[in-house]
Amino acid sequence: MREKRFSVRALVLTVVLTVLLTAALLAGILCLLLGKEGMSMAQAMVLINTQFVGEHDIGEAVDGAMDSLITGLGDRWSYYMDAEGYARQKENKSNAYVGLGCTVSYPETEGLLIEAVTEAGPADKAGLKAGDLILEIDGVRMEGEARSRATEYTRGPDGSEAELLVRRADGIEQRFKVVRARVEEHPVSYERLDDGTGVVTIRNFNSRCAEEAVAAVEELEAQGVERLVFDVRNNGGGYLDELTTLLDYLLPEGTIFRSEDKAGHQSSVQSDAACVDLPMAVLVNGDTYSAAELFAAELQEMEWGIIVGTPTFGKGFSQQTFPLLSGGAINISTAKYFTGKGISLIGTGLTLDRELELTEEQEQKLKNHTLDPAEDPQLQAAIQMIAG
Numbered sequence: 001m002r003e004k005r006f007s008v009r010a011l012v013l014t015v016v017l018t019v020l021l022t023a024a025l026l027a028g029i030l031c032l033l034l035g036k037e038g039m040s041m042a043q044a045m046v047l048i049n050t051q052f053v054g055e056h057d058i059g060e061a062v063d064g065a066m067d068s069l070i071t072g073l074g075d076r077w078s079y080y081m082d083a084e085g086y087a088r089q090k091e092n093k094s095n096a097y098v099g100l101g102c103t104v105s106y107p108e109t110e111g112l113l114i115e116a117v118t119e120a121g122p123a124d125k126a127g128l129k130a131g132d133l134i135l136e137i138d139g140v141r142m143e144g145e146a147r148s149r150a151t152e153y154t155r156g157p158d159g160s161e162a163e164l165l166v167r168r169a170d171g172i173e174q175r176f177k178v179v180r181a182r183v184e185e186h187p188v189s190y191e192r193l194d195d196g197t198g199v200v201t202i203r204n205f206n207s208r209c210a211e212e213a214v215a216a217v218e219e220l221e222a223q224g225v226e227r228l229v230f231d232v233r234n235n236g237g238g239y240l241d242e243l244t245t246l247l248d249y250l251l252p253e254g255t256i257f258r259s260e261d262k263a264g265h266q267s268s269v270q271s272d273a274a275c276v277d278l279p280m281a282v283l284v285n286g287d288t289y290s291a292a293e294l295f296a297a298e299l300q301e302m303e304w305g306i307i308v309g310t311p312t313f314g315k316g317f318s319q320q321t322f323p324l325l326s327g328g329a330i331n332i333s334t335a336k337y338f339t340g341k342g343i344s345l346i347g348t349g350l351t352l353d354r355e356l357e358l359t360e361e362q363e364q365k366l367k368n369h370t371l372d373p374a375e376d377p378q379l380q381a382a383i384q385m386i387a388g
Contacts, residue, residue, distance in 0.1 A: 041065070062326065075333050077317055083327030093206045093238070099155040100162065101183040102128060105368030110143045111135045111167070112150055115369055118183055126178040128166065135173070136165035156180050187238075188212035190220060193373055197383050198225035205238030205291040210245035217250070217276060227279040227386050229379060230295070233309060233366060237290025240318060240337075244269045247295065250276050251302050255340035257294070259318065262334065280305035281382035284350060285358075288312045294337065296350055301339050306353040308382040316346035356381050 048058070063082045070080040081089060091097050101121025104112040112134040117124045137153040140146050146153070156162065157180065164176045187209045190200045198220030202213060217228065240257070247256045248271045257269040282296040282305055293312050299305035317333040324330065338344050356378050358366065365371035373379055 041069075059326070063328070066324075066328065066330070070330055070332065073332070075317075077315065077319055078330070078332040081329050081331065086321075086323070086327065086329040089321070089329075089331075095185045095187050095204070095207045095209075096182060097155055097185065098158045098180050098182050099151075100128075100178050100180060103369065104134065104150065104154075105370055106147065107133070110141070110147070112142050112147065112154075121183050122178045122181045126176045128164075128176060128178070129169075131169040133167040134164055135167055136163075138163055158182060186212060188216050190216035191373075192220055192223050192225055193383075195383065195387075196224070196226040197387075198223070198228045199231060199373065199379065200228060201231040202235055202292070202295075204235055205240075205242045205246075205295075207239070207242075209238060209242040210249070213246050214249050221276070221278075225278070227281075227383070228276070229281045229283065229382050229386075230299075230305075231283045231379070232288050232292040232295060233283050233285040233378075234287045235289070235292035236287065237292050237315075240291060243291040243295055247271060247298055249274075250280075251298065251304055254302060256298050256302075257340060258338040258342055259335045260338075268340075275304075279386035279388070281386050282307050283378050283382060284309040284312055284352075286310055286312065288350075290315050290318075293345060293350060294339065297339050297343070297345060300351070300353070301341055301343070306382070306385055307350055308354045308356060308378050308385070309352065310355060310357055311352065312345075312349035314345045314347045314349035316344045354381055354385060 045062075048056075048061070063080075066080045070078050100123045101118035102114045102123040103116040103118075105115050107113050110133075114123070114128060114130055114132045114134065116130055117128055134142055136142065137150075140153060142150060142153075154162070160180050162178045162180060164178060165173060166176055167173050187203050187206060188200065189203075190198065192198055198217070200213060200216050200220070202209060220228065244257050248269075251271045252275040253273040254271055255268050256271045258266065259268075260266045280299055282299055284293070284296050284307055288296070288309070289312070293315060296305075296307050296312075300307050316336055316338070318335045318337050319331050320334045321329050321331045336344065336346075358376075358378065362371055362375070362377070366376075
C-alpha cells in the first residue's frame with residue numbers, strides 16, 4: 001500500500017513538473033518571439049484587466065494600440081484593420097460588394113450621377129437607368145461631406161432596403177426603393193476604337209483581373225485590332241498572382257518577376273514562349289501603384305510596350321494580410337519585389353517614354369470614367385507612338 005501511495009505521489013509530482021516546465025518553455029519562447037517590448041504590451045493588458053478601475057471598452061483600446069503599433073513601423077504600406085475594416089478589404093479584393101449595383105460619378109453641383117447600371121442588379125431591377133441623378137439616399141442629401149462618403153450610404157447588409165430620391169433625365173423627381181444585394185464588379189473593360197486600337201482598362205489586379213484581361217485581349221484580337229493600349233491609371237494594384245498570370249500571357253519567354261523576403265530568400269516567376277505579338281502601350285499616372293506599376297515596367301523592360309503618362313511613386317514592397325484573433329487583421333510589408341532583370345522601383349518610379357499631363361477637367365473625367373478617348377491626350381499620344 002505504501003509503495004502504491006508513493007507511486008501516485010510520484011506520478012502527480014511528475015505531471016506537475018511537466019506542466020511547470022512546459023509553461024516555462026512556452027514563456028521562454030514567447031519572450032524570444034515578442035521581446036521585451038512585446039512582453040511589456042502583454043503585461044500592460046494584464047494590468048489593465050486586473051487593476052484599472054475606470055469604465056472602458058477594451059476592444060476599442062486594443063484597436064487604438066494596434067493602429068499605433070503598425071503606424072509606428074513608419075511604412076506607408078502597412079496598416080491595421082479592425083474587424084469592420086478587414087471585412088471591407090476582403091469585399092474589395094473579391095471585386096464584389098453588397099450595394100445598389102450602379103456606377104456613379106460626381107457632377108459639379110450635387111448628387112450622384114448614374115453612369116452605368118449592372119444588368120439584373122438591384123438598381124436595374126428597381127428601374128434606375130444611366131443618366132439618373134441620385135439626390136438623396138435614406139433621407140440624406142448627396143452633397144458636401146455626405147457625397148464624398150457616398151459608399152457608406154450605397155452599401156449595406158445584403159437584403160437591406162435603400163430609399164432613393166432620383167431626378168430623371170427629363171427633370172422629374174421620383175422615389176425608388178432598392179434592395180441591396182451582392183454585385184460582382186468587373187476589374188477590366190475594353191473597347192475597339194475606329195482606328196484599330198484596342199483599349200483595355202484595368203481598374204485593379206484583384207480577383208478575376210487576369211481572367212477578364214485575357215478574355216478582353218482575345219476578343220479584341222478577334223475583332224482585328226492592330227495595337228493594344230492598357231490603361232492602368234488610378235490602379236492601386238492587387239494580387240501578384242493576377243499580375244504574373246497576365247504578364248505570362250502577354251510576354252515572350254523570360255523572367256517577369258523577382259522578390260526577396262525578410263530572410264533574404266529570393267524567388268522568381270518565368271514567362272513561357274507563348275505571347276501576344278502586337279504593338280503595346282501602357283497609360284500610367286501618380287495613382288498607379290504596386291502590381292499596376294510593375295505591369296508597366298515589365299512590358300517596357302522586355303521591349304514589348306511603351307509607357308505614357310505622369311510619374312509614378314515607386315512602390316517596391318509586397319504586403320501580406322494576417323488575420324488576428326480579434327477579427328481584425330494587420331497588413332504588413334513582407335517582401336521587396338523587382339522587375340525580371342532585378343530592378344527596384346522604390347523611390348524612382350517608372351521611366352516614362354512620354355510624359356504628358358491631363359488638365360484638371362480631364363483628370364476629373366478620367367476618375368468618373370467619362371473621358372472620351374478622342375479627348376484623352378495621353379491615349380492619343382500612346383496610339384501615335386505605337387502606330388508606326
